[in-house]
Amino acid sequence: NAGVTQTPKFRILKIGQSMTLQCTQDMNHNYMYWYRQDPGMGLKLIYYSVGAGITDKGEVPNGYNVSRSTTEDFPLRLELAAPSQTSVYFCASSYPPGTRNYGYTFGSGTRLTVV
């Protein structure tokens, strides 16, 4: 099992450019999430999805968009990149909260720098 796969691992963007961070999981998890991790700040939720066709905002959604057309894929779109979006982005998936041994499976992250 590959688990959660994120691409790319590293990316440098210029201010104003756009890009899509890809995330796919093969565990048939209903829930998928996008987090960003800034140094010393823990993880902050950007968007999450409870199933195909359903997405909702997290704590820090501004400047991002998501879609969930299949159970497996949950891409994150950055429009008009800004230096404040320099961060490490993690995609995660899980069974629904309340299920036994609920918890996230994380991808290995995308390190994004906006210059």
Add this chain to the structure above:
Amino acid sequence: TQLLEQSPQFLSIQEGENLTVYCNSSSVFSSLQWYRQEPGEGPVLLVTVVTGGEVKKLKRLTFQFGDARKDSSLHITAAQPGDTGLYLCAGNNFNKFYFGSGTKLNVKP
């Protein structure tokens, strides 16, 4: 402000010592998880606690969920250099999800 406060932020100890990391909140959580993260990698789930007062053990690691489901602790007995990493707590209440800012642990040989 952080909904989940972890303490201490940094901990540097010698191999063989014991330590406790705390995760506190004023909010009630349906469940709380602990993760360990190594540099350049995503966090890895260690444990999930769901019942107030619950205690779970994972080898030398002991996790406790507070009676009121607002706080949790992680105790490591006889720490080893392999325990070095960033320890994160995370809580959820239905479809609200939060992480603490982490405790960076360094265990010196």
